[in-house]
Structure formats: structure tokens, C-alpha cells
Amino acid sequence: GAGVSQSPRYKVTKRGQDVALRCDPISGHVSLYWYRQALGQGPEFLTYFNYEAQQDKSGLPNDRFSAERPEGSISTLTIQRTEQRDSAMYRCASSHTRNTEAFFGQGTRLTVV
């Protein structure tokens, strides 16, 4: 596609349910990032992939959060046993190679009720 695509755009889930957020990066982009962003704040780093390899997951808040990118393209961020504090905008970004311009998707707004 022309840009980074994230789905769903909005997700409302009940506390305790698992959710999977999808990111489809720009075709050919090697690097993929996941961020979480509170309203009016800067994005908070969660994890980063180079091809299919998860290079850094130091930003994942706890072991309920995981991410994968099995074929080096589409990535999924999974949150298990969601809690209200997980409510946020989750953003994905991709770049052609490491440390080149990152392009952000429109994000998934997650609300845990």
C-alpha cells in the first residue's frame, strides 16, 4: 500500500479479553516500530523489528504484551488479559532501513472497558 496501514482503527474490548492489533508496513520497508501514545503526549517506544527479528522489546510494559513479524512484513501486537490502563493509541511505524525516515500509521485506538 501507499502508507502504513493499521487495523482496526478503533477497538473496544472488555477487561480480561485478549486483543490483536495489526500493522501492514510500507512495502519493502525493513524496519518496523510499535509505539503507544497518550493523548497530547509523545509516542512511547514499545518494540522494534528488523525484518522478522525482534531487535528490541525493552519498551513492552509487561509480559501481557507481545509482538511478532513472522515473515518480515505484517506485524501483530497482542495484549493478553487487557486492563483499563492499556487503553491508549497504539501506533506502528516503518522505515526503509534502520535509522531512515519513519512513516507512521494512523494508529489503533484501544479502549478497555
Added chain:
Amino acid sequence: TQLLEQSPQFLSIQEGENLTVYCNSSSVFSSLQWYRQEPGEGPVLLVTVVTGGEVKKLKRLTFQFGDARKDSSLHITAAQPGDTGLYLCAGPQKTSYDKVIFGPGTSLSVIP
């Protein structure tokens, strides 16, 4: 962990005024990036500064990287309503070059 601070947090000005926003850290960064984010959208890269003391201009926007590479500023001349948005600075962590951290942002509102 390296941190980026931004000031002011909020800024509301009249169209035509000049303004400067700041990005500061106690740590040295190999480079800093500036992004603008409009409501409902993802951040969009404006510029990357790499060399200490570097000045880059993008139309009415002037970006400067501090000599010590610990701070940066963004100056907007004759602000327009289209400049409204959240301005974010970002930079790679020294210990993990691929981990780009963001500052909290400056929310700018330009009133017509």
C-alpha cells in the same frame, strides 16, 4: 535511559507571530529529529539534524542543533493556522541505536 524534554508544553499565539520551541536533554544524541503531528494523524518527519551547531531551514521553519548535541530548537516565523499541531523531537538511544525515543511534545495553536 536518555530523556528528551520539551518546552513549552502548550503555546497559543496569533497568526503572524514568531515562536521558538525547545528540546533538551542531559545526554548527547547522535542526531535529533523533529516531527509535526496533526489531530487524528500520525507524526510526520520535518527534519533530522546530525551535526552539532547545524542549522536547517524548511520554508518558515528554522531548526538548530546545539553545539554539544544535547538540545535543539525550532523557530517558526510568521506563524500560520496551518502550523497548528503537536511538535515532537525524537532521537536514537545511545545504547540501542534503533530505539528512537520521543519527547512529550509542544502543542501549538495558531489563532487566525
